[in-house]
Amino acid sequence: MSILIKNGRIITASDDYIADIFIENEIITTIGKNLKLNADEVIDAGGKLVFPGGIDPHTHLDMPFMGSFSSDNYETGTLAALHGGTTSIIDYVIQSKAGSLKEALKTWHGRASGNSYSDYGFHIAVTDFNDSAKDELKNVIEIEGVTSFKTFMAYKGALMIDDKQMIGIMQEAEKLGAVVAVHATNGDIIDHLIQQFKKENKLSPLYHYLSQPEITEIEASGRFIDLANMTKVNSYIVHMTSGGALDKVRMATLRNQKTYVETCPQYLILDASVYNKGFESAKWVMSPPIREKSDQESLWAGLNQGLIQVVATDHCPFMWNEKKNGEHDFTKIPNGAPGIEHRVELIYSEGVNKGRISLNKHVELCSTNAAKIFGMFPKKGTIAIGSDADIVIFDPNEKHIISAKTHHHRCDFSIYEGMEVTGKCKTVILRGKTAINNGKVLLEKGYGKFIKRNTISKNI
Numbered sequence: 001m002s003i004l005i006k007n008g009r010i011i012t013a014s015d016d017y018i019a020d021i022f023i024e025n026e027i028i029t030t031i032g033k034n035l036k037l038n039a040d041e042v043i044d045a046g047g048k049l050v051f052p053g054g055i056d057p058h059t060h061l062d063m064p065f066m067g068s069f070s071s072d073n074y075e076t077g078t079l080a081a082l083h084g085g086t087t088s089i090i091d092y093v094i095q096s097k098a099g100s101l102k103e104a105l106k107t108w109h110g111r112a113s114g115n116s117y118s119d120y121g122f123h124i125a126v127t128d129f130n131d132s133a134k135d136e137l138k139n140v141i142e143i144e145g146v147t148s149f150k151t152f153m154a155y156k157g158a159l160m161i162d163d164k165q166m167i168g169i170m171q172e173a174e175k176l177g178a179v180v181a182v183h184a185t186n187g188d189i190i191d192h193l194i195q196q197f198k199k200e201n202k203l204s205p206l207y208h209y210l211s212q213p214e215i216t217e218i219e220a221s222g223r224f225i226d227l228a229n230m231t232k233v234n235s236y237i238v239h240m241t242s243g244g245a246l247d248k249v250r251m252a253t254l255r256n257q258k259t260y261v262e263t264c265p266q267y268l269i270l271d272a273s274v275y276n277k278g279f280e281s282a283k284w285v286m287s288p289p290i291r292e293k294s295d296q297e298s299l300w301a302g303l304n305q306g307l308i309q310v311v312a313t314d315h316c317p318f319m320w321n322e323k324k325n326g327e328h329d330f331t332k333i334p335n336g337a338p339g340i341e342h343r344v345e346l347i348y349s350e351g352v353n354k355g356r357i358s359l360n361k362h363v364e365l366c367s368t369n370a371a372k373i374f375g376m377f378p379k380k381g382t383i384a385i386g387s388d389a390d391i392v393i394f395d396p397n398e399k400h401i402i403s404a405k406t407h408h409h410r411c412d413f414s415i416y417e418g419m420e421v422t423g424k425c426k427t428v429i430l431r432g433k434t435a436i437n438n439g440k441v442l443l444e445k446g447y448g449k450f451i452k453r454n455t456i457s458k459n460i
């Protein structure tokens with residue numbers, strides 16, 4: 001099987017030029033001007049942008065959480081991802097308390113294998129760094145190809161670990177070249193505020209937002225960064241929302257420390273006014289919550305300053321009837337929202353189209369940096385000879401409206417309902433196969449492969 005993509009404007013993290021791309025089987029084999037090669041399929045990309053396939057390194061598919069399961073499974077979630085130009089995801093496996101890492105991994109392989117449309121890798125969220133988990137790390141990294149571990153400094157009583165466990169996992173991960181990622185908010189302060197609001201009968205979704213003020217993120221981010229500095233581990237903060245937390249990252253650069261940072265479209269685009277809609281605000285109940293307009297500005301600046309390297313989605317959808325479990329108590333609203341389909345287009349529309357970021361920066365944020373940080377580059381994350389042929393052909397001018405009526409998420413609402421977006425993924429190719437063309441699905445379920453990832457060196 002071969003594909004020839006003609007005359008596209010190829011954008012990578014560093015380049016911008018017009019050329020043809022020749023794909024044989026799963027790989028890009030030739031790039032050049034006016035290629036005269038016979039191909040099974042020829043695609044005219046004149047007037048279009050040609051990006052590397054998007055990589056979303058923060059998703060929760062088919063995940064048991066707060067009394068339900070996230071509503072997208074591997075089949076529906078990865079198909080929605082492909083519609084929006086994301087060809088690879090890294091999903092979160094959750095270790096159960098006192099359970100082993102391998103057991104958790106086996107469960108998630110069972111969920112994904114044969115069901116995934118896109119390629120996928122796993123991070124493991126370590127919720128109990130006991131002796132057996134410690135003994136498993138080497139094998140999980142070197143044999144299973146899972147080279148990043150997430151920790152939670154919040155969700156007290158469920159996922160949260162303490163600083164002793166954090167130091168333990170950081171020291172082991174450092175020895176093995178793995179990345180330690182974190183949900184950085186202070187679980188004790190949040191828990192205290194929740195108990196206070198409950199006593200005062202303040203139970204609407206607004207109090208979800210008020211129970212996680214910016215200080216909870218600033219404190220935990222700073223503590224995590226200090227522990228990472230002490231242990232010298234490769235560190236990564238997921239879903240950063242606030243200018244104050246970003247200042248902790250900026251301060252660490254003064255001692256030549258690099259902590260990788262991710263933010264999400266919802267934190268760049270939406271603001272805390274979403275919590276003034278009565279119970280409808282449950283749609284935006286996620287952790288951390290959406291913050292102020294001034295935080296949006298700090299985050300956009302942080303992308304250009306190189307302090308934030310990745311835009312992921314934290315895709316964790318729940319149906320509205322599951323959100324309604326918390327109608328009389330915000331602590332029972334499952335945390336999370338859908339977004340896996342919209343990231344590449346939203347960051348183009350709100351970022352490139354509005355002049356906030358360059359085209360090269362868009363590719364860095366949506367693909368290349370995640371591939372580098374999580375040990376997949378240059379197989380994934382770029383358009384180069386020898387790389388996997390994961391490619392998005394993008395119309396920068398096509399306008400469309402986001403709606404739950406038309407999105408592909410398995411979720412009956414959208415947190416971006418009615419928003420106009422400029423730019424559309426027209427053709428999406430995954431490992432040499434056209435997956436999506438003009439909204440039509442051409443790939444079969446189960447084509448998506450597990451990605452075994454490598455460890456990375458310091459300061460990539």
Ligand code: URP
Pocket residue numbers: 060183285286287288314316335336337
């Ligand atoms: O609210 C969120 N973010 N739900 C998913 C779990 C997490 O904290 O990442």
Ligand code: ZN
Pocket residue numbers: 183238239287288
């Ligand atoms: Zn989180």
Ligand code: ZN
Pocket residue numbers: 058059060314316
């Ligand atoms: Zn998450």
